[in-house]
Amino acid sequence: MAPEVWTVVNLEPYRQTLALPGLRSLLLVAVLARIPLTATGVTMTLHVLDLGRGYAAAGLVGAAITVGAAIGGPLLGRQIDRRGLRPVLVLTAIVEAVYWATAPSLPYLLLLPAAFVAGSLALPIFSVVRQSIAALVPEEQRRPAYALDSMSVELSFMVGPALAVALATAISAQTTLYLVGAGIVAAGVAFWLLNPPTGSEQQPGTPRRRVPRREWVTPRLLAVLAVSLAATLVLGGTDVAVVAVLREGGEVGWTGAVLAMWAVASLVGGFAYGAVHRSFSPLALMAALSLCTIPVGLGGSHWWLLCLALIPAGALCAPTIAATSDAVSRLAPAEVRGEAMGLHGSAVTVGIAVGAPLAGAVIDASAPAWGFAVTGIIGALVALAVLPIELRRRRASAAPVPAEPELAATTTL
Incomplete structure (x- = not known):
């Protein structure tokens, strides 16, 4: 590697x-524990179809x-x-065990409310990992740590759904459930044994500091949550639009290859984000992700053209999620970081859940290429809506606070 390149990308x-x-x-432990979690959607879909x-x-269950x-x-x-990690892991692991042990035998009308309860008390692996990173890693080193976390999420999503489909095909969807x-219960046990710090631990005999929500649920935090939701809305819409474009062109068999290329681009982007010297803000990354997504469908329905068109947007996926996680970890005090990371996880979940059906509705009403365009435009509009919050904060602040993340493009996270 040339010396000038090495100074930009440094290990x-x-x-x-x-x-x-x-x-x-x-x-x-996180990358292994997330594999069964990422397999739940496709596994439950196959089971409902078998019913x-x-x-x-199946979408209603999801x-x-x-x-x-x-x-x-x-x-x-x-x-x-308030109570520590282990009691929550015990509760959620028990609920997961009961749900997955009974779900295969439940009639559909009982499966719906059971799915809601199971979702409410699902094992919080994603948010716990991000919370633990904030507790283990000093602020100045969190960017590469969250980049590694985002890359591990990509790896889990590359393995989990594919493994579930292979098992369901080789055995049965019910057995796969x-x-x-x-696997999910085993993940809970593994985290119980690991018991990573969460940052909310306190010394024995030390009174717990209560942090009012008005102190940390600020416009800046809400802006980061909005950016998180918009980013995953774009990703959820892209997932559906890829399938629609390939089906229109009669190349649906290449869907796996295109999605794999998208994931690889995300891994490369996440690696570069954690290695380069310069930091980028979540707002700037999400805006770039949205703008790069808008024209993806214009390249036609050939699978290799779609692969090339997805590379710029794909390279921004992992960095955007990493940057939002980093921002939330800095904006929330350690005493309430679990709740803040839970809010971040909810924003990410809602974004994906909204993006897929939104893109589907747009595609049904128009053409597959508009699935990319509309979700990308929505992301760009959210970026424009969030920008004034940061600009007002800058005007009101006499001096910047170095430790806090900014949402504008010049901020160091």
């Missing part, structure tokens, strides 16, 4: 970050889980802040 931040006590084991229901019915998770995420995070449930 030293990763070496220093991974040398921190506890982080390497946290990331290793003789259609894709709309929506019930999503709504439950969006409501339960912040509540579980608050309990982690049991296996996924066992």
Whole structure:
């Protein structure tokens, strides 16, 4: 590698970050624990289809889980802040075990409310990992740490759904449900044994500091949450639009290859984000992601053209999610970081849940290319709506606070 390139992309931040006590084991357990979690959607869809229901019915089950998770995420995070990680892991692992053990035998009308309850008390692995990173890693090293976390999420999503489909094809969807449930419970046990710090721990005999919500639920935090939601809305819409474009062109068989290229671009982008010297703000990254997504469908329906068109937007996926996680970790005090990360997880979940059906409705009413365009335009509009919040803060502040993340493009996270 040429010296001038090496000065831009430097592995030293990763070496220093991974040398921190506890982080390497946290990331290793996280990538394995997330695999069964990422397999839940496709597994449940295949099971509902086996019950003789259609894709709309399967979507309702997915929506019930999503709504439950969006409501339960912040509540579980608050309990982690108050009571610690292990009691929450015990509760959620028991609920997961009961749900996945009974779901294969439940009639559809009982499966819907059970899915909502299970979503509300789902194992909070995603938010716990991000909360633990904030507790283990000093602020100046969190950017490469969250980049590693985003890359590990990509790896889990590359393995989990594909493995679930392979198991369901080789055995049965019902048996796969049991296996996924066992994997989720095993993930809970692994995190219980690891017991990573969450930042809300306190010394024995020390009174817990109560942090009023008005102190940390600020316009800036809400802006970061809006950016998180918009980013995953764009990603959810892209997922559906890719399938629609390839189906229109008679190349639906290449869907796996196109999505794999998209994921690889995200991994490369996440790696570069954590390695380069300069930091980028979540607002700037989300705006760029949205703008790069708008024209993706204009390249035609040939799979290789779609692969090339997705590379710029794909390279911004992992960096955007990493930047929003980093921003939330800095804006929320340690005493309430679990609740704040739960809110971030809810924003991410809702964004994906809204983006997919929104793109589908747009595609049904017009053409597949508009699935990319409309979700990208919505993301860009959210960026424009959020920008004045940061500009007002800058005008009102006499001096910038170095430790806090900015939303504008010149901010260091």
